[in-house]
Amino acid sequence: MSEKRYVIVGNGPAGINAAQGLRSKDSQSKITLIGQETTLPYSPTILPYFVSGKIKEKDLFLSKEEYFKKENIELILGKGVVSLSPQEGKLFLKDGSSLHYDVLILSQGGSPIIPNIPGLREVNPLVLRTLTGAKRLRSKALKVSKAIILGAGLIGMQTAQALSEIGISVEVIELLSQVLPGYFDQKGSALIQKVYESHRVSFYTSTQVESVEFKKGSYNLSLKKWKTLNTPLLFVATGVAPNIDFLKGSGIEVKKGILVDKAMRTNISNIFAAGDVVQMEDFWGRGRVNQPILIHAVDQGRMAAASALDQEVSHEGNISMNLFHFFGQNAFSIGLVSPDERDRYKVHQTYVPSKRRYLKFVFDGDLLVGVMVINTILDPGILLQLIRRRIPPGKDKEEFLERPLEMGRKLMCQNWR
């Protein structure tokens, strides 16, 4: 193997996994990981746990400095990339320096979206994507007794839990009619919402904020229709947008994110992309989507590395999924959980609100395409593989619905162990 210089932009989970994937197969080449922040690499997913105090700053990094030395992965920290010239094979950094690459992997992640609400940008609300942001949020939260969160997606919900655990009361405002839209259906999200409500978190769903202003240490939010809310802490979690500004004029094809094919290749042959920054085909071939979640970042980082090493890889497409653990309860959702075409999909569900238990399987013919689980012991990894590998329970479908835990394990033993 001839020696190459691999450069990876972004040192989040996608970047780290790409670097590890490259190093595991190529012990010689130079690997450089560029991070915008000055700290060692960490996973943004950990930040709510830092806010709540569950993990200390010194423990939240993915690896120690010695690890990168041992693996001979060069870290360039605290330097953002300002532009890219694929013709020259060069990256230009904020400090005026430039960097040559033979192969480039773009995994610079995304940034929180601040929605277009009059006054919101001007008041500079708190967001959670970086350790700096997390520190700001935690120090502020420790001084106040209540907070308002815009957005009841995963980050909004996890931050709500973190703030509640600190001991402050939280109000969550969501534009849509339920919490965790996309991952859970109405019934499921209602169960989750109830648990939150028993922990000092209240919700305003189907609620639009008209304007925001900041006066005398208080954020005042005017809600459409009926009310004004005020708070000393305003946190916004209304989504994440890929960091693609510096790619302007580089010739790399972008839409919402960087467009990649199933081998994580961009339109330029020696440039690959992975993680929150990409937009790629979804599992069911319903177009290219941007799904900024950790499990995709890890998968895609590994795959981009394999592809950069000229191995043949093919990503089967993103499956929407997530899993979270809140106030000692457990919920996960994989695949199509609230499909629109009701006559095509068959839904099997068990709903026990008294025990906060909910189990929903969605089948497309023989194939499992969606699972939504609240407080039921199952193996999420196995259910994900059943969907991903398109393994039908076949004649055992009835038994599968009766005993999904055991049957999932049996299918695992038969098919991929």
Added chain:
Amino acid sequence: MEAVFNQLAIYPEKCNNCLDCEKVCARIKTGTEDSTHSRIRTIKSLKENYYGPVVCVQCNEPDCANICPAGAIHKNSETGIVSIDDKKCVRCLLCTLACPYCGIFYSYKDQNVIKCDLCNGDPECVKVCEPGALKYLRHAELYREWASKEDLFSPGLSACMGCNSELIVRFSLRILGKNTILATPPGCIPGFGAVGLSDTTGARIPIFHPLLSNTAAMLAGIKRYYRRMGREVYVVTFAGDGGTADVGFQTLSGAVERGENIIYICVDNEGYMNTGIQRSGTTSFGAWTTTTPVGKTSKGKTRESKNLPMIMVMHGAPYVATANTAFLEDYAQKLKKAMEIKDGVAYIHLLSPCPTGWRFPPEKTIEVSRLAVETNFFPLWEYERGKFRFTHSVENPKPVEEYTRLIGKYDHLNKDQIEKFQRIVKERMALLKKMG
């Protein structure tokens, strides 16, 4: 070199769902027998069949570790064990979504994430698994031990393609080490250049070329001389079956009777292969050779092979074993035992299927070797000072035809011959079982 590690192997067909593995795991990890604490889980209450326990497979690139946002899961680069640092874990449970094998789970009772850590390299579940559905494979230890030792044979040797003799010499010499004097009487092993020019070709230890008839006698003399000079060395031979069972038998028999301290390894390819594939005393029944031809009247060898390892047992050698390169772990243990014998001949009878003389494709050597064991044609056993034991038991032996079918020298065998072949295998096996 890729890292290799010992592995917990699961044989689901043997599992009888006794749940002992779960109980012992829960007890070791938490002091209770409540199986919800167990890191290993059996699949219960299904209509048909058991599928054995499910447990972490200690992946080489563990998805649980890759995804862990807290960096709390690591694979140990020495032991291969994937373990979780409970103090760093934030209970996000994303690892349970990433793991395709349900090797890592959340324990509601303990409110923590648990997974198998192979009891740090000595798994308790394996010890209590009576039906043998769980085994701890230590191949990796052998491989690492082997790789850490110097290859005492120079690069480049001219054995036939597919011959396992290169594997035999390189593997054995790494275990025997430098304190070894090697004799290779006429046969394939000196034929491929084992006696070379100091360090540049051939073996990188003292090696000599005795006559076909006097190997054991020469080794005995060398050993006695070294003992007299106050040095302990291993004196070893790789002798062919002709040099052992036929031409060299008289000196071997004498050496065993006198209790000479030598390691005698018979590399049995069932014939005089390097001189033109003539029959030897160990050529098996029915086999074609150039001196047991196949034609109108002759249909291969009419006599049974000389059962040399049994003869050595009857001679009273302190250690006798059979071995086979399809089961290197087994061979390595036997060679190490042979090295411990200080008061007599340690005899190892090593099967060496010969692609050239037996007429099978060179890439099939290991497959042929394995089938020789799985059909009971070449059972693996050892005999140590009166104690006999099988070292690889074959529960349901395959019909011997599966073995003969692979090998050209048996192509002509008719039904009667196959039956006789099978009968010989059964009779020899019965005799061995009586000894056990």
